[in-house]
Each structure stands twice: as structure tokens, then as C-alpha cells.
Amino acid sequence: MDAIYLLRETGVGREEALLALRHLHPSTRKALISTDHEPRRRAQGRFFEAAAYELLKKAGDERSCISRIAAWGADVCEYGGSKKGIWYSRDGGIRICADGAIAAEVDLLFEDNNGVIFFAEATISHSPAFAFTEEVERKRGLLSDLAGGREVQFLYIAPTHPPQGLSPLFEAGGSILIRPDILDLIGEVEEVLGSPRKKRSVPHPKMIHGAALFQQEVKLEKREKRVLFPYIQRFFLK
Template identity: 35%
Template sequence: MLQMITWLNKNFSSLQPTRAIIMRALRHLRPADRKKLFSEDIPEMRTAEGRWFEAIVYEMILDLSLQTDLILSVVARGADGPEKVRRAQLGQNGLFYSNIGDIKVRGNGQDLAEVDLMLVDHTGALTFGEIITSPADLKEFEAEIHYKKQLLGYLYGQPTVPFLLISSVDISRTAVVRRLLREPDNVLLTTPACEDLKALIRPRDLKRSPPRRIRHEKLISIPEIAPRRPFDYKKLHDERLQSIIAAVTSSKGVGELGTPDEIPPIVKKVLFGGLYPSAVRMLDARYPIRIKGKTYDPDAIQKQFSKVVLAVNIPEYRPIIYLRTRDKKEYLKMVPSRAGGFKFESRRTPHMAGFFLWLESVRPSLGAELTRELLDAFPAVHVPPAPAAGEP
């Protein structure tokens, strides 16, 4: 299973990205993104550069795959993905393409993970790759890689899921990468810097219309690598939900949270359900909601929000409150505040299609007592301290 990544580790540097490869990679970028490669707006330019670099690596791997039988297939992405894709919807489980050809793993329609590169070796085993252009991208990276290994390992019945980390900068000395490389099924591949690659083209080259799709003997599509075991993410989610409630309400209490069990560890977020009015009142009294400095009482919450959903992130068991606004099609994501209770962090809109649909499907199911037990059990949130005597 490790023969392919060992071969790539040895031979990747033998293929230098040529102008032909770099020009071919432009076919994966939309015209607007191609223009941004030389934009004076640095954030825009870096984003376009990142997508372009992913495409360059993909084209390099396609060329390298013809040099060895150890690479059985390369999973199509970008411009080689299908022209029409399935929009996210509840009940979707497995691998899907996004509207720009990214490879997504969905559970009940929600995007659980995205992989930049996917290969199949000569034994039929799956390998995935992540492609980065900056060491700043490494925050939470290690946990993400281990989660993707668990997820793909579960879907494809692989005890080991090899991983390729491809970078345009030397990140071999960073603590995260050093830890990852201690694992025998991980490999780091390095290319010339993006600036050096970009020096091989000129802005006028971007005006050409590159071919959209190519024929390649080793290209396969996502439907050709269907998961090898049944995958019902909603069922796994509900099993995890019930296990958390059982632990919190049992005599052993919160101590049971995180104890290994038979449920596959691939559920990262549990949606407990919507709060009944009694639970909203308890929430306000015990764990107040603050949005941009303003504390909302139960009447204000009921007036401005049509739904209050309680969730928790795993494995840190960090609770989250989602508030469905009445005047806009969006949810406000509320996270634990250092001062106690919950504070506003960000918005969740229909752009996050699968997860938004899941939130929309949630109905009230939690009363005050169970909501309090759950929140009291999660150490990431706490009750605000009582005002000192004499304070207003």
C-alpha cells in the first residue's frame, strides 16, 4: 500500500513543472480567477494562485502516473470533473463534486471534508493529498488530516490511508509537519515556489482560451470509486447524539464523554435539536446570548429569531447555538464567551448548502431540563459570574 507514495517521494522531483504544464493548469481556473493571478489585490491574487498551484500539482501527477504501474488511477478534478454536478441535499452520503470540480465528502448533504488530490494505487487502495502554498495554512491542519484519514478509512475499509502533502514552500521544519512525517504513511513533496512558477508565464498568456478537458488513460471519476461499505451519516450522527445524552444523563455523567465506543469517530458535530420556549428562557437566564455587545432576553430572541438550535463540536465538546433570523435566510452562529454564556461568531447562509438544509430541517425537541444538563456538562461554556455586591 505504501509503495506508490514511496515511489512518488523518490521520483516527484524528477518532473519539474514546465511552462507547458503550467499553461495546461490554467484550464482549471475560471476566466475571472485567471485574471486575478496578476492582480494588485494581494488577497485575491493569493487565492487565485492557490487554486492554480493545486491545478499545477494535479497536472504533474497526471504526467507522473504514466511512468509507473504503481499509480493505477488519478481521480479527476477541476476541469476534468463533470459538467453537471449534483447539488447538495439531505440524505447525500459519499463523494461528490462541487460546482468547480472540487472533491467533497458529504454526510447527509453536509460537506464533511474536501481533498485536493486523490489517487488509487496498484492494489486498489486510496491515497489523498493536500496542496498548500503557505505555512500559515497549517493551523488545525494536523487534526484535519487525521480526520480525513479516519473518514476515508471508514468509507473504503482501509486500516491505513496514505497521505501526500505537496507544498510550494519548505515546511519540513514546522512542528506540525515533523509530527506528520513521523507516521510512515505520510510523505512531503516540495515544488519550486509559486513566484518562480509564475515567472514562466506573462499576463498576456492568460488571454488564451485553454482546452477545458483532456483525455488521459489513468483518469477516473468519483462514481468509479464508490465507498466500499454502507454509509449513512445521519444514522451515525443520531447514534452519537443518543450516546452523548445517555452519558450526560447517567449516573456517571460527563466523565463518559469521549470514552471509546463502537460508533465510528467520524461525526464532528451533533445537532441536538431546536429549543422549546422553556429551554430558551433557561438559556437566557443561565447562559445569556450576546450579539455585538447586546444581551438578548427571551422576548427579544423570540421576536428576532424563529428557531434556536443547540449543537456541539466533537471531540472538544464545544457547544454552539444557531439562531435562525426571521428577516433573513441565515443562522447566527453563537459560541462560548470567555465572560460566560454565548457570543456571536459568524453567519451560516444557504451558501453552505448541505449544512444549511440540515439546520432548516431541525424542529424543536429540547426542553429546559435536558438543555441545561447538556450545557452544564460541556466544560467549554460556563455561567457568567454573579455581580459583586453593590454592582448594578
Template identity: 35%
Template sequence: MIPWLNTNFRHFKPTAAIAINATRHMHKLERKKLFSPDIEPMRTAEGRWFEAIVYEMFLEISKKSDTIRYLAMKGADAPDRRENVRLGQNGLFYSKYGDITIRGNGQDLAEFDMLLMDSDNHVAFAEVVTSPSDLKEFEIEIAYKKKLLGYLYGQKITPFLLVSSIDLSNYSVVKRLAKDKTNAIIHTSSCEEIKSLVKHYRPRIIYNLPENHPKLIRATDIQMKHPFDYKRYHDEVKNRLFSETAKKPGSRIAPVISDTTGQLVKKILYGGLFPPAIRAVIDNYGMTVRGKKITFEEFPKLYSKAIVATDLPNYELIIYLRSRQKKEYHKLIQMKDGHFKFERPTPPKVGFFLWLETIQPTLGAGMTLQVLDAFTIHERIKK
């Protein structure tokens, strides 16, 4: 499929019919924003539109090629019945907008712009890009998704397609991806060129309902080859890391996680902090939320809970604070000078919020500082 797409897809450009048909995957408000003079919402709507255009193009091209065996439904074609996020969910799910996601214990681990199966029964995925600004973490994300699909579907090779509306060939990340023969890099028409095809349909864009398609399947019908118990994999890695920090108290560590299931874990939640541990973090590292330094005396008025975590594979430290004012967690990341600074809120509608809600205080001051010292990027403040 990959060589065939690299050779043939380049010459297949979106038509006005495909561009208009793609709007059936967008909400009415999103369609209006496509031609908005306000740049930011227009670009957001444009990205959603282009993703739908690529899907519509694959609906067309898959009819003409035996190298594509199946194409997973998405957007307006996704099944009407979609499971709400809840703890314990593992595997493939559709979001309420018809996006394809893989969840681990209810947490969204990966989202796929498109999911396909080739003639060799390899499950492949696509990422659709409209801006080079998204490329910073792109390579790590693609490697993780390959690993995740490879494990779930028992395949050594996981084909990947990058489809962009802009020329990314000079970017080092894309150059490296292009060297891998299991990847296809496809540059199609720009959003401006596609818009010029449909400009006569403004402000009311017409769109057609989907037709029966011989190769469309539900993503959730693709049978997984391996069991997937994400919470168990998480706890196994967490226990191993506790053992590693106990062996070298006060030392920085970065253990290599070599087992297959451990490499699927994206984040470790070490536990909630008892009040002495919260004081120890504030005294030794410091916390700042939206420009305000948090003191230990103020903490109980603002927050009901603190949780220590690290992102994997690079062990970046995170602290999650449960707000008393609003149903959300404040995510704090460690800065270069060692203190923890607010990055963004974690809203209640995501599966990860539900997981955070289950975590109770288990860590005292000694254990908390042991974990923080093991993964910190800076010498902690000496009092």
C-alpha cells in the same frame, strides 16, 4: 506508491506547458487575478492555480508509474452532472466547481485536493499547500480524513501526500507527518518560480483542453466498502452524550468516543432551545454578535431560533442563531471568559444550513444548562 513518490516526484518540476494547462481549471476572473497587484485576491487565485498545477503534474507522472493505478478527475475534468446539496446525501460527491467532497447528511465533512488509488488498491488523498498559515488545524484534519477514507474503503492504511510550493520541513506538524511512512511530503517549485515560466503569456493566459487519459476515473465510481449513514451515527453519539451529562449534572465531562462510526462524527447538534432556555443561556453565559450584547428582550426581534452544538473531538461549545434579517445562521463560539461571541455566518447554500433548518426546539432551561455546564471552558456567570 509513497516511497516511489518520495524518491521520484522531487525531481519533477512544473513546466510552462503544465502551468498554462492548469489554468483550464480556473474561471476567467481567477486567471486575471493571478497577476493582480492586489495581494489578497492574487494569493487566493494563486492557491487555486497551484492546486490545479499539482493535479496536472500527477496527470503526467501517473502515465509513467505503475504505482499509481487511478487518478480521480477534478476541476474541468469532473463530470458535467453534479448533484445539488440536499439532506440525506452520504458519500462522495463533486461540488459545482468540480472539487471532490465527502458529505454526511448533506453536510461537507471533507474536501480532497486530489484522490488517487495505488497499485495495492488503497485510496489515497493529497493536500496542496501554498502558505504555512493553514497548518494550525492541519494535523487534526489529516487524521480525520485518513479515518474517514479508511472506514469508507475498508483499509487499514490510507496513504497521504502533502504537496507544497514552500519549504515546510522545519514545521513541527510536517516533521511529525514525515515520520509516518504512509505519508509523502513533496516540496515543488514556488509560485513565483512557476509564474516566471509563464510571464510572457500575460495578460492573456492560453490553455489547452484535456486529452484522454488512461488512468483518469470519476471519484464517485470508487466503490465504498462500508455503509455510510451519517445522521444515524450522529444521533447515536448525541444520545450517548445526553446520558453522560445526566449522570453527572453540573460536572464537566469529555467522554472518549471509541467506536469507529462515532469517530466519524464532526459535530453534535443537541437541539433547538425553548424561550426559557434562551433566557438561561443569556443570563448565565451571555451572547455578543458583532460587538452588540444580545438581551433576551431583543432576541425574538433579531433571531427566530437558537441551537446548541459541540465540535468534536474536543467538545468546543457552539450556538447557532437563525437570523430574521437574512437567510443565514450566526455561529457563536465560546470565549475564554465563558460568553458566546459571533464568529461567522453560515450561508444558505451549504448542506449544513439545510440540516440546521430541520432542528426544532426540544431543550428546556434545565437540559440546556446541563449540556453547557458539561462542556464549558469557564465557570458560568453567577447571578
């Protein structure tokens, strides 16, 4: 079973929805049931991204074909540091830095058991094909430089099928994951959207600092001693 097939087959429910809420600001959670279309749509997009991350973690729990997952959102214990390679923003977003500046951002980042690195876009709205294709290829190039020749693939996660104009992305080094059920999870947690929820980190055996995906020596230490995760974060953010 490969990583993409596993993500297609892994179910999500109320537990993953509640975990996804950890990553959302209180105002974003409330906006999920707003009568105003624009803020509700933005909040749904953020929830979709958070729930896709929780799907990735659940799939990683179930099978070995997902070997390592870059921490995201509330699971990022530290942020900032020098802008080099993978860098985390204050809200736990994954950024790619080059020449001391932020060059791009990715929604999710993980590795399969063959050493292939995947970067994912989790979205509920399809972008214009030409500009989006250029953006994806630029991110692939930046990550390939960091990966030192290892294979880098793109994963597009959405509730609906993308337009035909995006098909070139999936013909070489790209995959599609269509999960309309992720947005349906909002109905599972509507009654608690207004309650306070701390942005706490939830431990996961395959969760690492994103920079560790591109550092072989950290990879070996991480597999031997999982307790090194906080140390690895401090090391890469110095």
C-alpha cells in the same frame, strides 16, 4: 519506484502550466499578475493546486506506480448528485460526504499500484499546526471508512517546508512533497493570462471519477474499457 518518489522526480514546464490554466476562472488568471497582494496570493494558491494536479497526471503517464487519479477541476464532466461518499462541486472540487452532507474536502485523490489511496493538500500557505492536524486526521478517518480497511495516506504538497508543528503528520502515514518550481511556472504563461481559455476536459488513461476509487466493481470495468468513464460518472451521480 514508489508514487511519492515519482512525483518528486517528475519535471513540469510550460505545457503543464498551460494545462493548469484550464482549471482557473478568468478573473483568477488575471489576478496572478495583480499588484494587489491578497488577490494575487489567492490566485497563486489556486494555480499551485491546479499545477500539482497536472504534475500528478504527468507522473501517471510516465510510470505504473500511480494507477488511478481522481478527476479534478475542468476534467470533471459532471457534478452534483446525491451527497454520498465522493461528490464533486460545481468547480470540480473533491468533497467527502457523510449522512447526506459535505463533511470535508480534499485537493487531490489518487491510488498507487499497491492499492494505497492518497489524499493530498496542495498549498502555498502553512496552516496552524493543531487545527490542521485535526483536520487531516478527520479526513483520513472519513476516507478510511469509504475504503473499507484499505490503507489511506496523506500527502502534503507545498513550495516550502512545513513548520515543525506539522511533523507528527509525516511520522505515520504521511509524506511531504516540496516543489518550489511549480509556482515558478506562472512566469511561463504570463503572456496568455488575459486570453480566454475554455475549461475543457483533457482525457487521461488513469483519470476516473473519485467515487470509483472506492468501488471494486467499477475498478475492474474501468481497466477493461476506458470508454466507460462518462458512464461511470453518470452512474455515481444519479
